[in-house]
Each structure stands twice: as C-alpha cells, then as structure tokens.
Amino acid sequence: MKLGDSAENFENEATLQLDSNGELRHLLTLKGLDKATLTQLLDEAEQYLTSPGSVPARSRSLEGRTVGNLFFEPSTRTRASFDLAGKRLGADVLNLDVNTSSRKKGESILDTIYTLEAMQVDFMVVRDAGAGVPAYIARHVSDHVSVLNAGEADISHPTQGLLDLLTIRLHKVDFGELIVAIVGDIQHSRVAMSALHGLQTLGVAEVRLISPPALAPDPEKVPGARIMDSLDDGLRDADVVMALRIQRERIGNLDGIPGIDEYFANFGLSHKRMKIAKADAIVMHPGPMNRGIEIEGALADGPSSVITEQVTNGVAVRMAVLDRVAKTMGTR
Amino acid sequence: MKLGDSAENFENEATLQLDSNGELRHLLTLKGLDKATLTQLLDEAEQYLTSPGSVPARSRSLEGRTVGNLFFEPSTRTRASFDLAGKRLGADVLNLDVNTSSRKKGESILDTIYTLEAMQVDFMVVRDAGAGVPAYIARHVSDHVSVLNAGEADISHPTQGLLDLLTIRLHKVDFGELIVAIVGDIQHSRVAMSALHGLQTLGVAEVRLISPPALAPDPEKVPGARIMDSLDDGLRDADVVMALRIQRERIGNLDGIPGIDEYFANFGLSHKRMKIAKADAIVMHPGPMNRGIEIEGALADGPSSVITEQVTNGVAVRMAVLDRVAKTMGTR
Amino acid sequence: MKLGDSAENFENEATLQLDSNGELRHLLTLKGLDKATLTQLLDEAEQYLTSPGSVPARSRSLEGRTVGNLFFEPSTRTRASFDLAGKRLGADVLNLDVNTSSRKKGESILDTIYTLEAMQVDFMVVRDAGAGVPAYIARHVSDHVSVLNAGEADISHPTQGLLDLLTIRLHKVDFGELIVAIVGDIQHSRVAMSALHGLQTLGVAEVRLISPPALAPDPEKVPGARIMDSLDDGLRDADVVMALRIQRERIGNLDGIPGIDEYFANFGLSHKRMKIAKADAIVMHPGPMNRGIEIEGALADGPSSVITEQVTNGVAVRMAVLDRVAKTMGTR
Numbered sequence: 001m002k003l004g005d006s007a008e009n010f011e012n013e014a015t016l017q018l019d020s021n022g023e024l025r026h027l028l029t030l031k032g033l034d035k036a037t038l039t040q041l042l043d044e045a046e047q048y049l050t051s052p053g054s055v056p057a058r059s060r061s062l063e064g065r066t067v068g069n070l071f072f073e074p075s076t077r078t079r080a081s082f083d084l085a086g087k088r089l090g091a092d093v094l095n096l097d098v099n100t101s102s103r104k105k106g107e108s109i110l111d112t113i114y115t116l117e118a119m120q121v122d123f124m125v126v127r128d129a130g131a132g133v134p135a136y137i138a139r140h141v142s143d144h145v146s147v148l149n150a151g152e153a154d155i156s157h158p159t160q161g162l163l164d165l166l167t168i169r170l171h172k173v174d175f176g177e178l179i180v181a182i183v184g185d186i187q188h189s190r191v192a193m194s195a196l197h198g199l200q201t202l203g204v205a206e207v208r209l210i211s212p213p214a215l216a217p218d219p220e221k222v223p224g225a226r227i228m229d230s231l232d233d234g235l236r237d238a239d240v241v242m243a244l245r246i247q248r249e250r251i252g253n254l255d256g257i258p259g260i261d262e263y264f265a266n267f268g269l270s271h272k273r274m275k276i277a278k279a280d281a282i283v284m285h286p287g288p289m290n291r292g293i294e295i296e297g298a299l300a301d302g303p304s305s306v307i308t309e310q311v312t313n314g315v316a317v318r319m320a321v322l323d324r325v326a327k328t329m330g331t332r
Numbered sequence: 333m334k335l336g337d338s339a340e341n342f343e344n345e346a347t348l349q350l351d352s353n354g355e356l357r358h359l360l361t362l363k364g365l366d367k368a369t370l371t372q373l374l375d376e377a378e379q380y381l382t383s384p385g386s387v388p389a390r391s392r393s394l395e396g397r398t399v400g401n402l403f404f405e406p407s408t409r410t411r412a413s414f415d416l417a418g419k420r421l422g423a424d425v426l427n428l429d430v431n432t433s434s435r436k437k438g439e440s441i442l443d444t445i446y447t448l449e450a451m452q453v454d455f456m457v458v459r460d461a462g463a464g465v466p467a468y469i470a471r472h473v474s475d476h477v478s479v480l481n482a483g484e485a486d487i488s489h490p491t492q493g494l495l496d497l498l499t500i501r502l503h504k505v506d507f508g509e510l511i512v513a514i515v516g517d518i519q520h521s522r523v524a525m526s527a528l529h530g531l532q533t534l535g536v537a538e539v540r541l542i543s544p545p546a547l548a549p550d551p552e553k554v555p556g557a558r559i560m561d562s563l564d565d566g567l568r569d570a571d572v573v574m575a576l577r578i579q580r581e582r583i584g585n586l587d588g589i590p591g592i593d594e595y596f597a598n599f600g601l602s603h604k605r606m607k608i609a610k611a612d613a614i615v616m617h618p619g620p621m622n623r624g625i626e627i628e629g630a631l632a633d634g635p636s637s638v639i640t641e642q643v644t645n646g647v648a649v650r651m652a653v654l655d656r657v658a659k660t661m662g663t664r
Numbered sequence: 665m666k667l668g669d670s671a672e673n674f675e676n677e678a679t680l681q682l683d684s685n686g687e688l689r690h691l692l693t694l695k696g697l698d699k700a701t702l703t704q705l706l707d708e709a710e711q712y713l714t715s716p717g718s719v720p721a722r723s724r725s726l727e728g729r730t731v732g733n734l735f736f737e738p739s740t741r742t743r744a745s746f747d748l749a750g751k752r753l754g755a756d757v758l759n760l761d762v763n764t765s766s767r768k769k770g771e772s773i774l775d776t777i778y779t780l781e782a783m784q785v786d787f788m789v790v791r792d793a794g795a796g797v798p799a800y801i802a803r804h805v806s807d808h809v810s811v812l813n814a815g816e817a818d819i820s821h822p823t824q825g826l827l828d829l830l831t832i833r834l835h836k837v838d839f840g841e842l843i844v845a846i847v848g849d850i851q852h853s854r855v856a857m858s859a860l861h862g863l864q865t866l867g868v869a870e871v872r873l874i875s876p877p878a879l880a881p882d883p884e885k886v887p888g889a890r891i892m893d894s895l896d897d898g899l900r901d902a903d904v905v906m907a908l909r910i911q912r913e914r915i916g917n918l919d920g921i922p923g924i925d926e927y928f929a930n931f932g933l934s935h936k937r938m939k940i941a942k943a944d945a946i947v948m949h950p951g952p953m954n955r956g957i958e959i960e961g962a963l964a965d966g967p968s969s970v971i972t973e974q975v976t977n978g979v980a981v982r983m984a985v986l987d988r989v990a991k992t993m994g995t996r
Contacts, residue, residue, distance in 0.1 A: 053808030055728040056784040064387040066416065077779050080758055084730065084783055087756045092419045094412055111621055115409050118643035119416055120388040144385030289775055311782035396719040398748065424751045426744055443953055447741055450975035451748055452720040476717030 013135045023328040026138045026147040027321050030161045030197040038201055042166050045313065045320035056084075056315070061323055062091035068121035069095045070112070071150070072128040077287060077311065078150050078159075082125045085318035094121060113137050117145050122329070123322060127151040146325040154188045159321060160286055161194025163314040165202060167306050168240055170313075171282050178204040181234045181277070183267060184244030184294050186211040186227075191286045192244060193221075200224055210234035212254045212267060215246075231267055235276040242284040243269045243295045251293075260293050270296040274304065282306045345467045355660040358470045358479040359653050362493045362529040370533055374498050377645065377652035388416075388647070393655055394423035400453035401427045402444070403482070404460040409619055409643065410482050410491075414457045417650035426453060445469050449477055454661070455654060459483040478657040486520045491653060492618055493526025495646040497534065499638050500572055502645075503614050510536040513566045513609070515599060516576030516626050518543040518559075519550075523618045524576060528557055542566035544586045544599065547578075563599050567608040574616040575601045575627045583625075592625050602628040606636060614638045677799045687992040690802045690811040691985050694825045694861040702865055706830050709977065709984035720748075720979070725987055726755035732785035733759045734776070735814070736792040741951060741975065742814050742823075746789045749982035758785060777801050781809050786993070787986060791815040810989040818852045823985060824950055825858030827978040829866065831970050832904055834977075835946050842868040845898045845941070847931060848908030848958050850875040850891075855950045856908060857885075864888055874898035876918045876931065879910075895931050899940040906948040907933045907959045915957075924957050934960040938968065946970045 014032025019025040024037055048057040067086035071079050079095065086093040094116075109128075116124060124141070126134050127150040134149040141147060151157045172178055180199055182192050186209045199207050207225045209217055216227050228234045235241060251263045264270075274281060283295075283305045291297040300307055346364025351357040356369055380389040399418035403411050411427065418425040426448075441460075448456060456473070458466050459482040466481040473479060483489045504510055512531055514524050518541045531539050541549055542560045551559060560566045567573060583595050596602075606613060615627075615637045623629040632639055678696025683689040688701055712721040731750035735743050743759065750757040758780075773792075780788060788805070790798050791814040798813040805811060815821045836842055844863055846856050850873045863871050873881055874892045883891060892898045899905060915927045928934075938945060947959075947969045955961040964971055 050784075052784075052806060056730070058728055064390055066388070076760060076776070080760065080780070081783060083758060084756065092416065094415060096408060096412065108623065111619065111623075112408070114640050115619060115643050116412070118640040119413060119647050120382075120384075120644070142384060287775065287779060291772065291775075308778050308782040311779050312784070315783050396722055398720070424748065426747060428740060428744065440955065443951065443955075444740070446972050447951060447975050448744070450972040451745060451979050452714075452716075452976070474716060 025328045029156045030158045045316040048316035048319045058088045060090040062089035066092045066121045067123045081314045157190040161198040162317040164195045165198045166313045175202045178239045179206045180240040181208045181238040182242045183210045185215045185246045186217045187215045208234045238277040357660045361488045362490045377648040380648035380651045390420045392422040394421035398424045398453045399455045413646045489522040493530040494649040497530045498645045507534045510571045511538045512572040513540045513570040514574045515542045517547045517578045519547045540566045570609040689992045693820045694822045709980040712980035712983045722752045724754040726753035730756045730785045731787045745978045821854040825862040826981040829862045830977045839866045842903045843870045844904040845872045845902040846906045847874045849879045849910045850881045851879045872898045902941040
C-alpha cells in the first residue's frame with residue numbers, strides 16, 4: 001500500500017502520539033515514549049487488576065464514548081482484549097470486520113477512518129499488515145480522535161509491549177538488574193520490537209535477541225540489544241525469557257533447520273533448557289502458542305510460566321491506555 | 333427470490349408502513365411519506381446532532397428494547413450506523429451475519445424473522461438484494477415489531493434519503509428554490525430513488541438525474557424528475573450535487589466509455605466542473621467513494637463537500653427513526 | 665480431535681457439572697441431572713417469560729460478568745439466544761468467531777479457553793462438532809468459570825432440551841401421562857438426545873424415537889425409549905410431536921427414500937398425519953426448518969405448532985441457566 005508518506009515521517013511517530021502539552025493522545029509506538037509516561041501507564045493498569053475469579057474492575061469513565069475496532073488482519077485475542085477493555089470502561093464498542101465489506105468495495109483506509117470519525121467514534125483501534133498505517137491514520141484524524149496501534153506489520157505492537165512490561169514488573173523488583181532473553185523469529189516480530197523499546201526505556205541491564213541467523217534482526221534497528229544465535233548462551237543468567245511465535249512455513253527455510261523437531265531442538269524453550277536461566281526466571285509468550293515448536297507444552301503450563309497473566313494484564317493495560325488518551329482529549 | 337406477493341402489493345408500501353392512526357410504524361420507503369412526517373423526522377434527527385468532538389447525543393429511550401441488524405448484503409457503514417444509533421438510545425443490538433449461517437442451512441427469510449420476533453427483537457433492520465423484501469417482512473411480523481429498510485435492491489434506501497435531506501436542509505434555506513443534480517448510475521441506485529422521493533415531497537424546484545444513456549432510469553419510475561445525459565448541462569445553476577457510486581465493472585459496458593478515464597472525463601465530479609454549478613453548491617456522496625472515478629479526491633475533501641456530514645447525519649436520522657417507530661408502538 | 669480423555673471419562677459429565685455441594689456449576693448434559701434441579705431451572709426460566717410485544721424481562725444480576733460465545737460451528741439462533749440472554753441480565757457479551765482466527769493460527773482449544781479465562785470471561789458458551797469438548801473444557805477451567813454446552817456433536821444440546829421441556833410444560837399438565845414422539849434423523853440428533861434425557865427424568869409415560877431404519881439410534885444409547893420406523897404407528901395417541909431437522913444430503917442414502925418427496929411422504933409431519941395423534945397434540949421443531957421435507961409449512965404455521973414459543977422459551981431458559989450457575993459460583 002502506498003501511503004504517500006516519506007520514510008522520514010515514520011521517525012516522528014514518537015512525537016506524533018503526544019499533544020502539544022506532551023500528553024499521550026495516540027498510542028503508536030513505545031519507541032521514544034518517556035519513562036514517566038510508561039511508568040504511569042503501568043501504575044494505572046495495575047489498578048485495574050483484580051484477584052482471579054472476582055468480578056473484573058469496571059468504571060464508567062468512557063460512558064458515551066465509542067471504541068472502534070478496525071482489524072485489517074484477523075485477530076482473536078487482541079480484538080477481544082480491546083473489546084472487553086472498552087466495555088468495562090462503559091464505552092460502546094463497534095467491531096468492524098474490515099476485510100469483508102468496505103475493502104471489498106475498494107474504499108480507501110482514510111475514507112473508512114473519516115466515516116468512523118463522522119459517526120463520532122473516539123478511539124480507533126487499528127491492526128494492519130502495512131507499515132506506517134497507524135501513524136498515517138493519526139496524521140489525518142480530527143482533534144477528538146485517538147488512534148491506538150493494535151499491531152503494525154513487523155514494526156510494533158505497543159499495547160503488547162506494555163502488558164509485557166507490566167507482567168515483568170509484577171514479578172521482578174529491580175529493572176536495572178534484569179537480563180531479558182527474547183527467543184525466536186526476531187526479524188518479523190513486532191512483539192519483540194515493542195518489548196525491546198519499553199525495556200530499554202525502563203533501563204534493564206540487557207536485552208538479548210536470540211534467533212537462527214536467518215531470522216536475526218537488522219542490527220541498526222535494535223541498537224543496544226545483543227543479537228545472539230545460541231539459545232544456551234542467550235539463556236545464561238536470564239531473569240525473563242520470552243518465546244515468540246514462529247510461522248511454521250518459515251521453519252523449512254532456515255539453514256540447518258529442516259523441520260519442526262530441529263527447530264525445537266535448537267530454539268525451543270523447555271524445562272530442561274530453562275535450567276540455564278536463573279532459578280526464578282519467568283517464561284513469557286505473546287500467544288497464540290505453537291506448543292512443541294517454540295515452547296514445550298509442559299513449560300507453558302508450568303510454575304515459571306506467566307503466559308496467562310500476560311493476557312490478564314493485557315486487558316488492564318488497554319483499559320489504562322484508553323483512559324489515559326481519553327483524559328488527554330478531555331483536557332484539550 | 334419468489335416472495336409470493338404480486339407486483340401490485342409493492343404499490344402500498346407507503347400505507348403499509350403506517351399504523352391505523354397514520355403514524356409511522358415501519359420505515360419501508362420515502363415514496364408517499366407525507367411532508368409533515370418527513371419534516372418531523374428531520375427535526376427530531378437534528379436534536380441528536382452535537383458539535384464535532386463532543387460526546388454524541390444519547391438517551392435511554394430504547395432501554396430494554398432490542399435492535400436486530402439483518403444484513404443479507406455486506407455493509408460496513410449502514411450497519412455500523414444503525415448499530416451505534418441503537419446503542420446510543422440504550423437498546424441491545426444483535427448483529428446477524430445472515431450469509432454465513434441460517435441461509436447456509438436453507439432457512440427461509442420468514443423463519444429467520446419469526447425466530448427473531450420470538451426472541452423479542454423489536455426492530456428489524458433489513459438489507460437485502462431482493463426487491464420487496466422489507467415490505468414482505470413487514471406484512472408478516474407481529475404487532476410489536478418494526479421493520480426498517482436499510483437498503484432494498486435498486487428500489488429504495490429510505491434512511492439514506494433522510495440523511496441526504498437533513499444534510500441539504502442544514503445548508504440550504506429554501507427547498508422551493510433548490511435545483512438538485514444527482515449524477516452517475518441512476519438506473520441501479522436505491523440512493524437516487526429515495527433522495528428523489530424525499531426531495532419531491534419537500535418540494536424542491538428541480539431534480540436532475542444525470543447519467544450515461546445506458547444507466548438512465550425508466551422515465552415512468554421517476555415522474556417529475558428531469559433525465560439528462562450531459563453533466564455540464566445538469567450542473568448548471570445546481571445548488572446541490574450528489575455523485576453516486578458506480579460499480580467499476582459496469583463502466584466497460586457503456587457506449588463511448590471504454591474505461592475509468594473516460595467515465596471520469598464525462599461523468600466525474602471535479603472542482604473544475606463544479607464551477608458550472610452555483611458558487612455555494614454543496615457536493616454529496618453516499619459512500620463508499622471511488623475516488624478518481626465518479627468523484628475527484630480533492631473535491632471530496634474540499635470545502636464544498638458535505639460528505640462526512642452526511643455520515644454524522646446518518647446516525648442522527650437513524651436514532652430519530654428508531655425513536656419514532658418506538659413511540660408509535662408504545663401508543664398502540 | 666484427540667482430547668486425551670478416555671471414553672469412560674465421558675460417563676461422568678453428569679457429576680462433573682455439579683460442584684461439591686451438588687449445585688449446578690456447568691451445564692454439560694441433561695443426562696443424570698436430577699428432577700429437582702431440572703424443575704427449578706424451568707421454574708426460574710418461566711419467570712423470565714413476558715407477554716408478546718412487551719419489553720423482555722431484564723435484570724442486572726450478571727452486571728460486571730462476561731459471557732463468551734465460542735461457536736466452533738456456525739449458528740444463528742443459539743448464538744443469538746445466548747447473546748440476548750447475557751445482555752438482558754446485564755452481562756458483557758463477547759462473540760468469538762473462532763473459525764476465522766485462532767484456529768487458523770493452529771491454537772489449541774485449551775489455549776483459547778485459558779486466554780478467555782485470563783480475560784475474566786466467566787461463562788464460556790461452547791458449540792463444537794467434537795464429542796466431549798464441553799466436558800474436556802470443563803475439566804480444565806478455573807474455579808470461577810462455568811462452561812455451558814451450546815451443542816456438542818450428535819451427543820447433546822442441553823439448553824435446547826430445557827427449552828423443549830419448558831415448552832411442553834406450558835401446554836401439558838401431567839408429565840406422567842405424556843406420550844412424546846420424536847421424528848426424523850434420530851441417529852445424528854443431539855436435540856433428540858437431550859429431549860429424551862430430560863423427558864425421562866421428568867417421568868413421561870413414553871418417548872418414541874421414529875426414523876427410517878438407517879437413521880435409527882443405537883438402542884444401547886437410548887434405554888427406555890421406544891425405537892420405531894413407522895410414523896403412523898409412532899403418532900398414535902401422541903401428546904407431543906417433535907420433528908427434527910434432516911440434512912438434505914442424507915436423504916438420498918436412505919433405503920426406499922430416493923428423494924425429498926419420498927422422505928416427506930414417509931416421515932414428514934403434516935396436518936393430515938397429525939390427525940393420528942391426540943386432538944390437542946402440540947407440534948415442535950428445533951429449527952431451522954426444512955419446510956416441505958420434515959414438516960409441512962402449513963403445519964409449522966398452524967394452531968398446534970409451538971415452534972416460535974420454543975424460541976422465546978430458549979432465551980428464558982438460557983437466562984435461567986446463566987443465573988443459576990452464577991449463583992453457584994457466587995456461593996463458592
């Protein structure tokens with residue numbers, strides 16, 4: 001898709017998402033978001049956590065507001081998470097299955113956005129396979145509209161990054177001491193990118209990006225991170241280990257990795273392998289998991305796994321983000 | 333589809349939509365709807381308009397009621413508009429993707445309707461490619477059910493007509509002086525039909541229906557309208573210019589119009605062309621637009637365009653219609 | 665699908681659905697559900713019935729709770745019924761079109777369930793073509809989650825069974841005297857199974873299962889029922905006659921039934937045929953109907969038909985079930 005924006009425009013997503021007072025108005029990326037804002041979002045999200053089995057936290061803070069979920073890529077968990085976050089704040093939620101209607105008719109993204117804007121949709125939650133789409137939309141919406149990036153190509157997935165940070169913070173005290181190992185298809189992972197940006201801002205000791213050489217990131221895109229191709233080396237002394245989802249079809253194209261068994265043997269997380277990491281290391285995965293490929297089922301279900309907590313924290317983080325941008329809009 | 337109704341039955345849609353006191357109970361067509369009712373609906377809709385960026389108007393007038401969206405044709409904007417209209421009046425909204433379930437199982441339309449009726453769905457918002465379907469349904473529903481036509485074949489689209497009327501009224505004072513030019517695929521346009529019926533009832537000076545000869549309407553179906561095949565002639569002194577969406581596949585079959593460029597050259601609205609119309613003419617389009625085919629992008633986004641206002645007015649009009657038929661039912 | 669459960673585990677669905685106090689926590693099957701619980705559910709459902717045309721019964725008893733509709737098979741009526749039941753009790757309802765997202769990505773059922781659980785979805789309404797899926801899920805969910813079977817393979821459909829029982833109870837005084845005839849594709853019918861279990865618990869005089877021999881049930885699966893292959897014999901003195909939906913493609917494979925006409929002649933319900941039954945017999949069908957195949961259209965729409973009442977009762981029954989399991993969870 002041609003967005004009519006030059007590459008350099010993508011540089012200022014970080015400032016584009018702030019209003020003139022420096023308050024968060026859109027959420028496009030964690031890259032460049034300052035530590036105070038990040039910390040405040042995590043603090044606010046934490047207040048939405050309740051004990052398992054109790055009624056989830058609710059408020060009426062978005063009563064009368066409308067959340068539009070525009071998923072140009074299929075999604076269950078992120079869409080459902082934003083849906084519930086919106087409803088639990090009292091908002092009306094409009095779920096648009098964009099593949100099957102306007103796009104069929106050849107409507108442009110912007111016309112869809114202008115239409116929703118005219119219907120007084122206040123929050124546009126956008127997932128798209130095209131790089132730059134959330135920022136492109138944010139540049140064109142009216143003053144009363146917030147754009148929330150719910151997954152952008154292989155570029156970023158900021159609410160996922162926030163929920164990862166919150167999950168880590170609930171288990172680890174001192175970010176300055178943390179070694180975080182991210183394992184898998186780093187090159188195509190928006191999850192890895194957003195986690196990296198957030199972790200660096202919060203000042204962790206080290207982020208390791210571990211993958212087969214063919215799936216390693218461009219070093220220029222991940223300054224400060226350590227690129228590694230040995231899982232055993234990468235896990236040594238790690239406090240946090242995050243497995244990424246790999247597309248099965250990519251596996252056969254990796255040097256020395258003809259099949260799933262080889263991938264698991266080389267880059268799969270398992271109980272046995274986790275012994276290399278710190279004894280109290282936590283195991284994360286953004287889901288949906290390929291059990292037996294990037295992660296052993298028993299590890300995913302074991303005591304070191306915080307994978308379902310991530311999901312819970314995802315709703316809380318999205319409530320906090322909706323609330324925050326609503327407050328920014330309310331004070332304009 | 334065979335509906336078991338004879339053609340003459342379609343004649344009395346206008347009376348079918350009124351109850352025994354002459355109050356609006358269904359909304360099937362603007363044809364034959366009297367000026368007082370039309371004007372009242374527009375007045376009520378206008379009360380639901382709020383300034384851009386403010387929280388949309390809301391009430392609890394439909395609390396406990398259920399709106400069922402039955403779209404047998406795909407739609408984003410009309411479905412979303414009814415969805416929000418219902419929710420903002422406090423109703424429960426049930427969105428049924430009818431293509432993918434009951435119809436697969438061979439269930440008849442009436443059985444679907446009876447099922448929803450039995451679930452105490454009060455408002456059935458119906459879009460269907462078959463002529464006569466909304467009236468057919470209206471003839472068969474129980475006393476407590478209202479049928480709202482959300483697009484019927486190439487026959488009518490009354491809430492679209494109402495939002496067009498409201499948009500014009502907000503910009504033009506005296507309907508009696510107005511020249512309205514509707515341009516494009518008139519023959520297949522339910523939008524044009526409903527606009528024509530409403531405009532004639534409100535007493536505009538002239539409605540011009542401009543199209544390539546092959547897409548001109550049957551004169552017997554549009555009494556009182558002026559059928560034209562020159563855009564330049566049609567635009568002369570026009571106060572309101574409405575472009576219609578054309579199906580791209582129809583273009584190649586038009587005499588002298590082998591491609592998109594020729595269509596745009598002959599029947600596309602542009603800034604340059606609009607100079608023929610009155611200086612304060614407004615530009616409308618029901619969406620979704622084919623930019624560069626029936627309308628120049630710059631014109632659609634320019635100061636004379638009221639296209640996004642139409643969308644905003646659409647929600648207001650649908651709230652007004654829901655409210656009105658609910659009142660009719662409440663007084664039975 | 666391999667569920668990792670042995671066949672004998674399926675035996676104790678009946679106890680699995682109760683908590684340690686014997687209260688209903690999940691609804692997996694009517695088989696083995698005691699008469700007191702069944703009767704109480706029907707009593708509670710009856711309180712949610714209102715007169716046609718009035719606003720449906722509502723409460724805020726599930727406010728703050730979340731109902732997740734997980735339909736792994738397409739469905740309009742059952743999904744819509746649960747959707748409305750949840751909304752009318754004040755719950756947030758999350759509709760997941762599971763075919764088109766996670767399953768595409770190869771996510772396991774359990775991971776989908778754990779994800780929803782982590783999002784604090786309290787009620788999981790599950791329809792699946794696989795036998796044992798609802799019980800399998802129930803065995804794995806957290807303490808705060810209820811699983812409601814919304815249709816399981818050809819095994820059971822307990823809320824359908826409950827709505828059938830309620831419908832019969834509203835028309836017939838003494839269950840002990842009742843002869844109930846169920847006609848059609850018994851072998852593949854979860855509807856027939858759940859009706860049979862419920863009717864037997866409430867102590868009807870006789871349940872007759874009438875079908876072409878090729879569609880007869882395994883006698884061991886329907887102890888106490890009378891298996892018959894003559895519709896005329898089966899209808900004799902029946903108080904309640906329930907037609908089942910047949911898949912059209914099955915018809916051609918039946919001995920002596922080469923086409924639809926033959927099927928209707930032999931196993932189709934009609935006004936004429938109903939004269940064999942009791943004069944006040946009621947006619948039922950779970951929908952969607954194949955008019956002219958398993959049931960004559962005129963009979964379905966006639967005075968003895970209670971088919972749309974079944975739909976109304978379906979919403980009431982689902983409200984009662986949601987309320988009941990919520991109470992069980994609230995007292996844990």
